[in-house]
Amino acid sequence: MYKFNLSLISLMLSMLWLNTAIADPTRPPAWLGNSIQSAPQQSAGPSYLLQQILVSEQRRLAIINGELVSEGQSIQNARVVNISFDKVVLRVGGKKKTLILAPETKEVINAQ
Numbered sequence: 001m002y003k004f005n006l007s008l009i010s011l012m013l014s015m016l017w018l019n020t021a022i023a024d025p026t027r028p029p030a031w032l033g034n035s036i037q038s039a040p041q042q043s044a045g046p047s048y049l050l051q052q053i054l055v056s057e058q059r060r061l062a063i064i065n066g067e068l069v070s071e072g073q074s075i076q077n078a079r080v081v082n083i084s085f086d087k088v089v090l091r092v093g094g095k096k097k098t099l100i101l102a103p104e105t106k107e108v109i110n111a112q
Helices: 002-019
Strands: 050-055 060-064 067-070 078-083 087-092 095-100
Antiparallel strands (some): 060 067, 078 087
């Protein structure tokens, strides 16, 4: 009877453990929120969302508003001036605009 009770308790605890939320590694980051599913909002000018940065010896790339860009390319009437490890500088209508990567998205990977 003791083994049966112990087995029953173990089974119940494992069911509770499986019922808890397990982080999904393929889920978009929390800072992105539901912006993918929501309709675009009207604003005075174009908005720029810096999502990822890749800097290596061979290339400097960024994902802005879901579009992959490199230095010198244009996105929504803005030219990408500089890409560094934590920010991207754009030139919009003759003015510089700096996009800073959100702190929770920074991850330094030593790619060689």
